[in-house]
Every structure is written in structure tokens, then in C-alpha cells.
Amino acid sequence: MKLYIEPAKEQWNTILKRPTNDSLNFTDTVRNVLQAVREKGDQAVAEYTLQFDKVALTKFEVTADEFIEAEQLLNDQLKTAILTAYENIRTFHETQTTAITVVETMHGVSCWRKQVGIEKVGLYIPGGTAPLFSTILMLGIPAAIAGCKKVILCTPPAKTGKVHPAILFAAKLVGITNVFKIGGVQAIGAMAYGTATVPKVYKIFGPGNQYVTCAKQLVQLDGVAIDMPAGPSEVAIYADDTAVPAFVAADLLSQAEHGSDSQVLLVATSKNIIEAVEKELDKQLEQLPRKEIAAIAMNNSTAVVIADHPVAMDLLNEYAPEHLILATDCAEQLAEQVINAGSVFMGHYSPESVGDYASGTNHTLPTNGFAKMYSGVSVDSFVKKITYQRLSTEGLINIGNTVALMAAAEGLDAHARAVTIRLDELKS
Known part of the structure; x- marks a missing residue:
């Protein structure tokens, strides 16, 4: 970890700068794939699926038999875990609907606002080394609560031509039956422009690699909405003398294992804390199956010593992390000072992992500093709000x-x- 001791505010922009991907290197490629899908539809999707995923498919939509098979393949313990997460996420998101309130702004003039679900939405769920079935819960549940009439899902196929059974189980649980074995840029293009097989949608949600992110940004120029700008996943941790070094190290690594480009920031009140955390990092890293990925992310990470609590919070607000962990006994007080963060985890027993999976809050959050002006996904993300007036x-x-x-x-x-x-x- 790169270490900074009590840096001056003039250094903060440099210290907190995220690594940037040179999108110019692949924007033309992404644009060409999108254009081919727009012009040739399913034919282009099949060609790119063979080229990029090494799978030859003639039909993309998951069949009813595949849903049944997936449920049989999944063990009962994982099913129970997914069901528990489902209930918690649904309970939290159901509080986000609002009743219609009619306001008489002056005598005889009545105004109100009605929440209406976006008719057609598309969800992109990555497969690959980490099939993110939890993201289906995070996107599918608020879409259902919002009342979206058509929800489709695209996810890359495995080399067998199948979809991970947990993805199909979660999709069925949230009421999504239109699932397509399409990944990458071609999936974004298919949902944005429509093909003979894949319906065109009005808004696209979901994480992805830099190619998928670029594709989402490009289709936005063609009038298709997206959830939010996205970058590599990130966590910032504030730790004082009450923090448990082993806990802090585990939280840092849980983020670092997402990918080698994951962003990790540790702000501590003393150098001793950082040294204790680094010792734990060395021990825990060796136990991880994805240790090579996590190690690269950790080598690019940053640790900052700031003894003064308000100054530390100013730096964290300037960073505007996707996830912010307050590893301190005074988390309640410090949480009041947070103005820029996607999601906040308070105290020693609130690991970021719980928000990723099952506490109830949404894990689709703004990255790359966009927490300064964006919120995470919620029911609001899936609705339009139409105003009415009657005189x-x-x-x-x-x-x-x-x-x-x-x-x-x-x-x-x-x-x-x-x-x-x-x-x-x-x-x-």
C-alpha cells in the first residue's frame, strides 16, 4: 500500500485520483460491435458470442426446462441463503414506494405526482469467474416493486452453453423468465436496439467490465437510459484505535478480490494501525483462492494517516467512495458527517459483504467519485414520476x-x- 502521513489538502487530489482506463483503445471496437448488432441482429450476436465466449449458439433464450434443471442442481443451503437475502432486500425496498399526495397550492388548484414503472428494462449480469447472481436480487426486486411490465436479463453463457444455476434460480425468484445467454457488448447492443429474439428496452442496468461500461455509455447517446456511470468497485475504510486490524484487513481484501482494478483506501488515525492491518493482510491474502487478483489491487491501494477526525472525514467525503466502512466506536457520530458515499457500514460488525448480499440495501452503487451526485439503485431507478394538475x-x-x-x-x-x-x- 502507498502510505501518506498527514498529507496537506493540496495533495489530496493526487492521492485520491483513481486510475483511468484509456477507453480510446477500445471505443472503436465497442462501437463496431454495437453497430453490427443494430444492423444484423441475432446473426451478429451469434457471431460475437462465438468469437468472445467461444460458444456456438443457435438459440439464446433460456428454456423452461433449463430453469427446472437449474433449481435441481442448486443445493438447499444456497437456495435458503438466496431466499433469506430476497426477503431482506424486498422488505427494505418496499419502503421506497410513495403514496400519491394531492396538494392544493392555492384554492381550486390541485397538483400531485404519480410513480409509474418504466415499461421495459434490461438487466446485465456478468458471468465469467464470478457469476453475480446476487445482482439479480438487487435489480429484479426493485423492478418488480416499481411495476415494470417487461424485465429481461442477459448473461454470458458458460463454455457448456449453459447459464449458472444460481443465476436462473434468482431470476425465477424475482419473476424474470426472459433470460438470454448473451454477454458483453453484444448483450448491451441487443437490449438497446432489439433483435428478432431480444426485445428492445428503455433502460439498462447492471455492472460489467470496461467494454460493457463503454457500450452502456455509447447506447445512451442513442436514447437508451442506463442506471449510472460505472467504474471498478471500491471501498474506503476509516479506522481508529478501536478498530480490529483483522476485521479491517478482511474488509479490504473482500473488495480487492473483485478485480485487479478494484480501488481500496484506508484512512487511519495512526501509522501503528496501518502497520497492524498490513500484517493481517499478509496472513489473510495467502488463504484466498483469488489472491493473485487481490494482491494486484492491494499493491495499487492507498493508506493515509490523519489523526484529526474531522479532517479525515473531509478527505473521505472528497474521495466519495462506493462503500464506506467506519471501523470505530464512534461510528454513529462520524456517520452524521458523511455527505458523499454510496453506502455506509457503521461499526466493527458491519462488513461491506452484508450489503453486497443480504442486509437489504442495494449493492448497485456509484463508483469513481460519482457518489458526489448519484445515488445507488433503488425503486426510484425503475420508475418515472409524472406530475398532474387539476383546476x-x-x-x-x-x-x-x-x-x-x-x-x-x-x-x-x-x-x-x-x-x-x-x-x-x-x-x-
Whole structure:
């Protein structure tokens, strides 16, 4: 870990700078794949699936028999774990719906807002070395609560041409039956533009590698919404003398094993804490199956010593981490100072892993500093909010002169006349 002792604020931007990927190296490739999918549809999807995933498929949609087979292959313990996570996530997200409240802004003028689910949404779920079936719960549950009419899912096939059974079990659990064995850029293109097999959607959700992220950004230019800008997963930990070094090391490694580009930041109140954590890192790293990936991420990580609590929190807010762990006895007080973070984990017994899987909060969160202006995925991400107004004749009389004067002042006489013609009719 790179170590900084009480750095001046002028250094913070340099210390906290995330590594950047040179997207220019692959943007043209991604654009070409998207264009081919747009023009050739399923044919292009099949060609790229063979080229990138080394799987020859003639049909992409998962069959009913494959759903049944997946449920049989999954052990009961994992099924129970997924069901427990499902209940917790659903319980938390159900609180995010809002009742319609009619407000009378002035006598006879009523306004309200109605929440309506986005009709067609697409979910992208990575496969590969870590099939993220938990993300299906995080996206599928709020989509169902929001009332989205059509939810489809794309995920890359294994070399066998099958989909990981946990992905199919989780998909069925949240009510998604349209699952397609398509991964990478071609999946984003298929959902964005539609093919003979894959329906076109209005908004695309889900994580992915730099190619998938680039594809999402490009289809956004064609009018398809996406959940949020995305970068490598990240965690920041604040640790003081009450922190348990073994716990802190475990939390750092749980993030580092996501990928070699994962971002890890440790802010501690003394150098002794960092040294104790590093000893634990060395021990725990050797026990990880994904230790080579985690080791690369840890080598690129940063540790900062800041003794003053408010200054440390200022630095963390400037970093705006995806996940923020407050490993301290005074987590409650420090949490009040957090203004930029995707999700906060308070105290010694709240590991980031619980939010990733089963506490109830959503793990699809803003990265790369976007927590300064973006929230994580919620039911709100899957809805539009439509405003309504209704005026009685008395209401129009009360507000009419205000509108007519403002419209005339802006030189929009037709706007004014839309009001005055009604007022004249009421006077006659």
C-alpha cells in the first residue's frame, strides 16, 4: 500500500485520483460491435458470442426446462441463503414506494405526482469467474416493486452453453423468465436496439467490465437510459484505535478480490494501525483462492494517516467512495458527517459483504467519485414520476392573471391567451 502521513489538502487530489482506463483503445471496437448488432441482429450476436465466449449458439433464450434443471442442481443451503437475502432486500425496498399526495397550492388548484414503472428494462449480469447472481436480487426486486411490465436479463453463457444455476434460480425468484445467454457488448447492443429474439428496452442496468461500461455509455447517446456511470468497485475504510486490524484487513481484501482494478483506501488515525492491518493482510491474502487478483489491487491501494477526525472525514467525503466502512466506536457520530458515499457500514460488525448480499440495501452503487451526485439503485431507478394538475373554474380565476402576466412578459402571447380565452368565457 502507498502510505501518506498527514498529507496537506493540496495533495489530496493526487492521492485520491483513481486510475483511468484509456477507453480510446477500445471505443472503436465497442462501437463496431454495437453497430453490427443494430444492423444484423441475432446473426451478429451469434457471431460475437462465438468469437468472445467461444460458444456456438443457435438459440439464446433460456428454456423452461433449463430453469427446472437449474433449481435441481442448486443445493438447499444456497437456495435458503438466496431466499433469506430476497426477503431482506424486498422488505427494505418496499419502503421506497410513495403514496400519491394531492396538494392544493392555492384554492381550486390541485397538483400531485404519480410513480409509474418504466415499461421495459434490461438487466446485465456478468458471468465469467464470478457469476453475480446476487445482482439479480438487487435489480429484479426493485423492478418488480416499481411495476415494470417487461424485465429481461442477459448473461454470458458458460463454455457448456449453459447459464449458472444460481443465476436462473434468482431470476425465477424475482419473476424474470426472459433470460438470454448473451454477454458483453453484444448483450448491451441487443437490449438497446432489439433483435428478432431480444426485445428492445428503455433502460439498462447492471455492472460489467470496461467494454460493457463503454457500450452502456455509447447506447445512451442513442436514447437508451442506463442506471449510472460505472467504474471498478471500491471501498474506503476509516479506522481508529478501536478498530480490529483483522476485521479491517478482511474488509479490504473482500473488495480487492473483485478485480485487479478494484480501488481500496484506508484512512487511519495512526501509522501503528496501518502497520497492524498490513500484517493481517499478509496472513489473510495467502488463504484466498483469488489472491493473485487481490494482491494486484492491494499493491495499487492507498493508506493515509490523519489523526484529526474531522479532517479525515473531509478527505473521505472528497474521495466519495462506493462503500464506506467506519471501523470505530464512534461510528454513529462520524456517520452524521458523511455527505458523499454510496453506502455506509457503521461499526466493527458491519462488513461491506452484508450489503453486497443480504442486509437489504442495494449493492448497485456509484463508483469513481460519482457518489458526489448519484445515488445507488433503488425503486426510484425503475420508475418515472409524472406530475398532474387539476383546476376548478375558481382555481383558474385565482391563478389566471398571474400566468397571463408572466407569459406576456416572456413574449409568449399564445400561452397568455390559453388562459385569458377561458377567463373571458367564464365572464360571459
